[in-house]
Amino acid sequence: MSRPDTITLTGITAIGYHGVFDHEKRDGQPFIVDAVLHADLAEAAATDDLAHTAHYGEVAEAIAALIRGDAFDLIETLAVRIAERILADFPPVSAVEVTVHKPKAPIQVPFGDVSINVFRSRA
Template sequence: MTRDDTIALTGITAIGYHGVFEFEKRDGQPFTVDAVLHADLGPAAASDELSKTANYGEVAEDIAAMIRGDSFDLIETLAVRIAEKILAGYAMVNAVEVTVHKPKAPIQVPFGDVSINVFRSRNDQGAT
């Protein structure tokens, strides 16, 4: 039996250089990422072994590195690349939901947040 358990990481924040404007790529700004990893956590719980689950500390480091890494025009691209990296790097993860927040987006009206949410599963592999 395969279960759809989840590991949720919220509020992973780093300075990134994403955006369509030159000043965004030059100056950077904070981006925050939430990720929900879908996996069967039964084997990890039964064995009490870290090797049977996704090490959420490593996942968080991977996400922060992606935020700080390559510059993208769109946060949609960043969200999809993070999802793809998690699926590629953690075999026990069957699907992942990634939300990228851009709280300081260059919008000329008062706003609370801008976010992009993507869901990718192993069935989606190869389809960006």
């Protein structure tokens, strides 16, 4: 079996209100999402038809809406909800890997980034 084709979106950024602390839910902070969509893109390439692929502009909008949407305590929850939405709304996608970055997490030591990575598939 061959490796699936991928569409990669990186750095989708929006202000969200996720976190366990009251000030995180009140003040918000930037969240950055990367998503790798696994899909067979042969038909899209053969037909040159957007209907046979995942419209990455619409995927990006869906991700940003979830970042800005309901507040979750955990970025794990946000990552899984993003993965579930992509699989539900974009049928050509057979699997998705989502990374949620929280670069301004309330950590009291110097750090570069905190991220959660999840992988979900239809199977």
